[in-house]
Amino acid sequence: MKNKGILTVVSGFSGAGKGTIMKELMKNYSDTYALSISATTRAPRPGEVNGREYFFVSTEEFENMIAQDALIEHAQYVNNYYGTPKDYVFEQLENGKDVILEIEIQGALKVKEKYPDTVLMFVSPPNAAELKSRLEGRGTEDAATIASRLSRAWQEAQGVEKYDYFVINDVLEDCVKKVHAIIQNEHARAFRNQELIDTIKNELKEFSKGE
């Protein structure tokens, strides 16, 4: 029996360390995971490679993907489209890879509605003061910008109650292990093992006839 992969959506406050966690996850368990690659209409930034950071497409191409229902979810920010092409994700899942998708809460909730088997995971620092100090620690933003980012973080947190997991990123290494363990244990959910359960039940029924 081939085990299908699990789709996990990871969200979290900016400054929570999502990116680093996912990089570590891919590094430590590269056979297990595939990172979903988004399509976008925004121009590549220096160093970004098509098919690695993003699939860079034209607005027309993107709107065609929408029309053909070829995206798991999509959204528009600052006049650019961002979305998750179905093909790549479904192919990886069929191959037994656990696919990780990084999007914000509103998109994540839409994915869960469409694909209820999806695991929603929110990554948070242990407390808001820690988030504030991580943002300050970057040393690139003034107090007003930091306040506005914290305000955005608060807005972004609306809906987090509907997530499956709320994972604290305190010590990075521990957090990576926890995220990995959570996704792997999701494979043991009864509803993901319906086929195996039915097989065992049928076998038992046969055996109990005194075969």
Place this chain on the structure above:
Amino acid sequence: MKNKGILTVVSGFSGAGKGTIMKELMKNYSDTYALSISATTRAPRPGEVNGREYFFVSTEEFENMIAQDALIEHAQYVNNYYGTPKDYVFEQLENGKDVILEIEIQGALKVKEKYPDTVLMFVSPPNAAELKSRLEGRGTEDAATIASRLSRAWQEAQGVEKYDYFVINDVLEDCVKKVHAIIQNEHARAFRNQELIDTIKNELKEFSKGE
């Protein structure tokens, strides 16, 4: 903030190795877990100690417990009562212990209905042939008895789809680790962290006022 413990109900086919798994769990992680102790009206067997294997009580005492709603669940088998006293379980949960309760599916589903935060876990051998050979391996029962036990196993499996987890016990040591990881990861469920989520949200709101 004190973390409350999680109540996990473990069920499984007889011959699936539930008992051994729970013994190992208690041995390896004794600070984490408490095993629920059932009350029963049946007479103690040689070697059984009151308050260790069971709380041995009279029928009158047991019926008083029922009348006072002092049991999480109870059932009657062969003229004897069996049940789970609330006091002990709730006390352990309050102390932050994860409590494990071993009962069959029908009782487990009732517990989940009454206490939706409960984790239901079903332990199974990898396949029915393995279960059959484990029963045969005991060498204590004839073919007819084994067929009847397998028939009972099949009946016992009705409702397993409603469980949270379906865990395969193939290699004991791996299975014990898996059960432990599953219960510990349940602590990261968003709905079990509502208080923490609210705290972080409120802090963020305060900070974003530019405090």
